[in-house]
Structure formats: C-alpha cells, structure tokens
Amino acid sequence: MSWIVTGGAGYIGAHVVRALASAGMTPVVLDDLSSGVAPFVPEGVPFVRGSILDRALVEKALRDHDAEGVIHVAGYKYAGVSVQRPLHTYAQNVEGTRIILEAMEAAGVSNIVFSSSAAVFGTPDVALVVEDTAKKPASPYGESKLIGEWLLRDQAIATADSAHPLRHTSLRYFNVVGSADPTVYDVSPHNLFPIVFEALLEGRTPKIFGDDYDTEDGTNVRDYVHVGDIAAAHVAAAQRLADGRPIETAYNLGSGDGLSVTQIMDAVARVTGIDFTPEIGPRRPGDPDRIVATGELAARDLDWTMRYTVDEMVRTGWEARKAASL
Template sequence: MSWLVTGGAGYIGSHVVRALSAAGMTPVVLDDLSSGHPSFVPEDVALVEGSILDRELVERTLRDYAVEGVIHVAGFKYAGVSVERPLHTYEQNVEGTRVILEAMQAAAVTNIVFSSSAAVFGTPDVDLVVEDTAKRPASPYGESKLIGEWLLRDQGIATAGTDIALRHTSLRYFNVVGSADLTVYDVSPHNLFPIVFEALLAGNTPRIFGDDYNTPDGTNVRDYVHVGDIAAAHVVAAQRLAAGEPIEPAYNLGSGDGLSVKQIMDAMVRVTGIEFTPTVAPRRPGDPDRIVATGELAARDLDWQMRYTVDEMVESGWNARRNAG
C-alpha cells in the first residue's frame, strides 16, 4: 500500500515525500510539473506526470499503485496573484480537489490529508487564531482553500456509514520556510525567503512588500514555520487516518508567536553576513496585517513542534539555495 502525494515534486510536497519514506511509508508522486521539479523527487519514488484535473489519470494512479490515502498538496498557492487570476485559482484548487475526491470514491480510497492555508481566516479580529476562528478569506486563494475544506466535509457526510466512508483532515499552514534537505529549496517567485535569497545572490538589495500595515513596525506579521516540521505533521496525520484513530477535521500548524517581515530581514543579515536595508514596494493585494495561530491542537494529536529558531530556518533555506548553484 502507498500514499499518493499530489504536488509531490514541489517544495513542500517533496519534503512530505521524504518524510513518508523516512517513516517507512511508500510515497507516489502525481505532479504536472508546472511549478514542481523532477529533481526534487527521490530516485526511488514513482513520479506520475499529469494534472489533478485529469480524472482518468488520478483514478488510474490510485488503482495502479494500490493507494490507501492521498496527501493533497497540489494547487495554485499565490494569494496575491489569485486576485488577478480568480478563475485559474478556482479551477486548480476547487475543481482539482473535487476531481481527486471523485476519483478516490471510484477507487475506494478513503483517507485524505488536505493542505489548506491560514488564508481561510483572512484578517482575523483576534490576536491568536484557533481552529474555529471565523473564516473570512481576503483572496480567491483563501476562498478556494476554504471551499476545499467544505468539499472534504460534505463528502465525509455523504459517505458516512458506507464501506467507502471518507476519513479526512485539513492542515492549515502559514508561511512555510527553510529546507530539511540540501537538494530542495523554495522556488516560488512570490514568497519572502526566495525573494530575498535571489536578490542577495544577484548582488541586489532585497525588497519587501509594504511597510504601512497596522503592526508595531509597519511590516506584516506571520507565523513562520519550518517545512520539515510541516512535512512531519502530514505523516502523523496520514498515520492516524490509516489506523482509524480519532482526528480533527482541521488543524492550525501555527507557532503561537509572530514574526514581522522586518524581524525576518534582521535574521537574514545575521545569517548571511550581508548587510542591507530592504527597499519597500507597495503591499500585495489580499495580504492581511497579521495572522498568528496557536498550534496546541496539532501538538496534541500530530506531534506538532517548532523545532527550529528563526535563524535556523533562514540558515537551512539559505544553504539549500546556495547548494543549488
């Protein structure tokens, strides 16, 4: 039996693949390689190239590899860009999730871990987000992830009491950074860490998006969580589903503490040894002032821990990016 990782050739998905293998589970990757890289997939892991929108391909992959569960990481993940491309965002994230659930039902695969997002909360009116904090997405991306959670919930209700009853959980994560493997790094042109790394490697001054947020230093505040910790939580969630153990419908993989973009910039200077003062570009649409969440529920059930300091997160990402050449 194996676990299918959609988007498993991407930055986060490939870390999940490695964590599954390390836990003695057998990962299979489905990725259209629109943003993933074949080199991110270990040589001993099967890679099926194709889209999650291809219903026939998804079902065939589930059957061919005797899949017992899906970790659904694939999707269009850029909140700011989703404001400009809402239809594409909904196609990839909503229709893609629906197709996966339909294929799972046809192939009698009953376990799914869904990669959701802190974006489902929008701009919270509380200092510390918990699982049942009001959902007010501020972007089509956040809306699409919330709809994904609804799809899992509704399919779980529809199949309850049958021999194909869906067992599911959604893991909401925040700003995922760093690297747990020198051969894998964040390649997104929209995420803070790679934006800064690329600027520094090119000898340019990094820029940040907005310094007029309603925060103490004017830059937005987020949970920054290490990709290795994120991957480990996915594995424990998959194990609980496969074992039939109780599991919550959703978990926030938060740190309980927030870091501002300015604080991240200060860590970049400390770790890289490159002195700079970032230039300021306009804020990106759909970016809220602050999102910080407790991870207490995930700590209870998924062995969720923040195992890295901010400097260690920066250092691991910086080393992986420089290793890539």
C-alpha cells in the first residue's frame, strides 16, 4: 500500500516523500508542477502529474496505487499574496481539499495528514500559541487553511459510521527552512530564506519587509522550523493513523520561542560570511506581528523536536541553494 503525497514535487512535499521512503513506506507523488520541480521527485517514486482540482485524476491515483492514505501538502501557500488573490487561494486550498476528501471517500481511503498552518491563528493575543488558542486568521490563506481543518472535521463526523470512517490530523507550522537533502531547496519567491539567498547570490542587499511591528526589534517574530523535522512529523502522523493509534485532530509544530527576521538576517551574515545591513521596505499585507507556538503535544505523539540550530537551518538551506547554481 502507498501514501499519496499531494504537492510531492515541492520543497516540503519532496522532503516528506524522502522521509516516507526512509521509513519503509511507499510514497506516490501527485503534483501539477505549478510550483513544484520535477527533479525533486526521487528516481523510482511514482509520479502522477495533475491537479488536485481534477476529481477523476485524484480518485484514479488513489485506486491505481492502492493508497492507504494521503499526506496533503499541495496548496497555495503565500499569505501576503493571498490578500490580492483570494479567489485563487480558496480554489486551490478549499476546493482542492474538498475534492481530495470526496475522492478518498469514493476510493475507500480513510487516512489523511493535512499540512495546515499557524496562519489559522492570525495575530494571537497570547505569548505562546497552543492547539486550542482562538483562530482569527489575518489573510485569505490562513482562512483557507482553517476551512480545510473544518472540512476534515465535518467529513470525519459524516463518515463515522461508514465502512471507511475518516481518520485525520492537521499539522500547523509557519516558516519552514533549511534542507535535509542537498538536491532540494526552497524555490518560493515569497519566503524569507530564498529571498535573502537570491539577493546574496546576485550581489544585492537583502530587504526586511517592515521594522515597525510590535516586537522587541520591530521585525516579525515567527517559528522557524527545519524542513527535515517537518517531514519527520508528517511521517510519524501517517504511521500513527495507519496503525489505528489515538491521534489529535491538530498539532502545532512550534519552536516554543521563535526568532525575529533581524535575528535570521544576523545568522545569514554569520553563516555565509557575507557582511550586509538589510534594507528596510514596507510591510507585506497579511503578515501578523508575532506568532510562536508550543510543540508539546506533537513532542508527545509525533516525536517532534527542534533538531537544528538557527545556524544549521541557514547552513543547510544555503548549501542546497548554492549547489543548485553549479
């Protein structure tokens, strides 16, 4: 039996695929390559090219590959841009998730791990976010991820007495960085690490978007978590679902303390050896001041832990991006 990884040719999805294979599970990639990269799919891993909005294709992939479950990573992940493209964001993230659940029900597939986001919390009024902290998304992206969680909840209730009751969990995280494989790197034009790395490679000065947030140094504070740790948590969740063990409906994959954009910039300069003073630009819409989550529940159930220091996060991401330029 296999696990279908939607978005498996993307930065996070490709790491999940490798982690599944390392755990002795059988990954199958489903990706339309709208933001994924075909060479990120490892040799020998089945690759279904197509959109999660294609209901027939999703169901066929589930049936053809005898799927045990889905790890749903695909989606439109840009909070700031979602403010300008709300309809596109909802189509990809809400309708896409609905179609996957519909295809799963038709194919008799009952396990799903959903890549959600800490963006469901918006700008929380607590220092440390826990799973039941109030959900107040600050962007269409965050709203779409919260609706995705609702869809899973409602489908689980609806199928509770069926032959294949839905078992699910949602993993919430924010800034995923670094690399656990030198052939896979973050290609997003909107994420902090690739923006900074591209600027340095092109001889430009990196930019900070806003330094007037309500934080200690005026720049956003976030959970920065290594992609290798994120991938391992997805696999642990899939294993727990497959084994029929109890599982929470949602887990925060948080660092517990967070880092500011300025602290990240300092680490980049330190690790790369390139001395620079960031330029200050305007805020990006939809970006909250601070969001830091605890990972205690995930540590209990999914072996979640922060295995990388900030310098190691920068180093692995920088080395993978430089390797891609060779």
